[in-house]
Amino acid sequence: MGKDLSTEQEQKKIYEKLAYTVVKNLNRKYINAWYAPTKKEALSIVMELITEGVTVGTADSTTLLQVGVLSEIKERGCNEIINPFMRDEKGQFVVDEEERHNLMRKVFFTDVYVIGTNIVTLDGKLVNTDGNGNRVAAMIFGPKKVIIIAGANKIVKDLDGAFKRIREVCAPVNATRHALKHHRPEFYELPCVKTGTCTDCNSPVSICHHTTIIDGVAEKRRGHINVVIIGECLGI
Numbered sequence: 001m002g003k004d005l006s007t008e009q010e011q012k013k014i015y016e017k018l019a020y021t022v023v024k025n026l027n028r029k030y031i032n033a034w035y036a037p038t039k040k041e042a043l044s045i046v047m048e049l050i051t052e053g054v055t056v057g058t059a060d061s062t063t064l065l066q067v068g069v070l071s072e073i074k075e076r077g078c079n080e081i082i083n084p085f086m087r088d089e090k091g092q093f094v095v096d097e098e099e100r101h102n103l104m105r106k107v108f109f110t111d112v113y114v115i116g117t118n119i120v121t122l123d124g125k126l127v128n129t130d131g132n133g134n135r136v137a138a139m140i141f142g143p144k145k146v147i148i149i150a151g152a153n154k155i156v157k158d159l160d161g162a163f164k165r166i167r168e169v170c171a172p173v174n175a176t177r178h179a180l181k182h183h184r185p186e187f188y189e190l191p192c193v194k195t196g197t198c199t200d201c202n203s204p205v206s207i208c209h210h211t212t213i214i215d216g217v218a219e220k221r222r223g224h225i226n227v228v229i230i231g232e233c234l235g236i
């Protein structure tokens with residue numbers, strides 16, 4: 001028996017095949033798309049798309065942090081970043097709720113909005129669920145250009161698969177992350193955090209109030225949405 005018990009290589013091949021299908025289908029819908037085998041290659045594509053001097057808006061995204069997009073922009077030092085979700089080293093918000101909401105509104109007027117996505121379907125739909133709505137709204141309208149990055153683990157076959165993954169993986173894990181790492185005890189009350197299973201709750205702190213499906217853009221708006229699929233397991 002061979003000694004290599006890891007299936008990373010095999011997974012990578014599958015990711016690549018899925019990603020090329022997604023890229024082809026996104027392009028068909030006037031969404032620019034690229035496949036980047038690694039985080040490093042994705043970062044270089046993203047940084048080329050963010051020209052010097054433009055304002056950059058963002059929202060809460062684990063993938064962005066894993067790829068290092070915001071730290072790279074800061075290091076380059078040529079862009080103002082509007083980030084309502086800045087947190088200190090303890091995971092707590094740097095600004096209060098009122099200022100956070102002001103910054104969320106400011107994001108709509110930025111030149112470039114960079115963010116992750118919950119799901120991308122094989123036929124090129126971007127599916128997202130959000131508690132506040134700020135993240136999903138700015139993906140559709142407001143910022144002049146939108147850059148979305150996603151690990152290939154976010155690819156599912158169709159909308160049924162998308163809604164299933166959001167309720168079984170994305171939302172429960174994200175809500176648990178807020179409870180554990182961001183010191184938000186109210187999230188411990190959510191059924192999915194308590195039991196690991198979604199009950200389709202109507203909790204005031206549900207993170208599933210708004211679900212959007214982006215199914216292409218108008219031909220004349222090509223370039224508005226840009227997607228980079230990465231051949232790695234990233235985000236939630």
Ligand code: SF4
Nearest residue numbers: 171192198199201208
């Ligand atoms: S229990 Fe509520 S917050 Fe949790 S995944 Fe279901 S709808 Fe979303």
